[in-house]
Amino acid sequence: MAVLASWVWVLAGCFCAAVAEVSDSSDPYPPLWEDSPEQLSDYMMEDGNYIINPWVYTDRMGMYRILLEETAMYFAKYGPENEQNLLWGLPLQFGWQYQSGRLADPTGMTDCGNELNESLCVSVDSWWADINYYLSVIPFLAAVDSGITGISPNQITILPPPKDQMRFCYNVSDCQSAVPGTMNRWRDFFQYMQLNSSDFDGLLNYLWEAHASSLDYPTSAFGDRTKSWYHSNFLVILTEIQDHYL
Incomplete structure (x- = not known):
């Protein structure tokens, strides 16, 4: 995969440090990319449904990998090997969060993400993980609902976290009720993508609208997580990016 254009990083809301980390790596893909599901059949199935646990790093990364795979045909005219796919910024940012330890339990009350046997655990107590939920599960469900994956939304089961279950949504209908504007904007993006x-x-405009909308609700809803990881610098940078590019 060729070096990604700078606007992908802008859309992802990544720090310059994250770009440097990936650029210096001999592997341009996010951590454990090859270990993540590449197609829905790579997930466990139960009663005809695909079971996805977004609180496991590779399961959540798999949703991104599937989105990149299923949308590749729509970006083929912009460059070879899917390198111009606008969605690349999302898994790269998520991989950086994992690699930098931001998805682990910042309270130290559990081993989630902090111990070798829990290294793939994504902590519900992590502000970064909670914000990213709305930049992974929501786009994925909207893509399924838009026909991108060729299956019914009823065939997807998203597992809840071990606590704070009411702070998240898990299927198309619930997410449409919880964050209707965000679901609509992601659906608009995927539907526009399929137009000749x-x-x-x-595509860039639709994606920016969807991406920005995905941040609106969780950044306010998870204010109780704000003392963890000194995320204030992230919000300052994000605000500057929005002011500059909007």
């Missing part, structure tokens, strides 16, 4: 008349600038 779609162009790169249009």
Whole structure:
């Protein structure tokens, strides 16, 4: 995969440090990319449903990998090997969060993400993990609902975290009720992508609207997590990015 354009990082809301970490790596893909599900059949099945646990790093990364795979045909005209796919910024940011320890339990009350046998655990107590939930599960469900994956939304089961279950949504109908604006914007993006008349600038605009909307609710809803990881610098940088590019 070629070096990704800078606007992908802008959309992902990544720090310059994250870009440097990936650029210096001999592997341009996020950590454990090859160990993550590449297709829905790689997930466990139960009663005809695909079971996805977004509180396991590789399961959540798998949703991104599937989105990249299923949308590749729509970006083929913009560059080879899916390198111009606008969605690359999302798994790269998530991989950076994992690699830097931001998905682990910051309270130290559990081993989630902190011990070798719990290294793939994504902590519900992590502000970063909670915000990213709305940048992974929501886009994935919207893509399924838009027909990108070719299956019914009823065939997807998203597992809840071990606590604070009411702070998240788990299927298309629940998420449509919980964050209707965000679901609509992601659905608009995927539906526009499938139009023959779609162009790169249009895709960029639709994606920015969806990405920004995904941050609106969780950044306010998870205010109780704000003391962890000194995320204030992230919010300052994100605000500056929004002010500059909007």
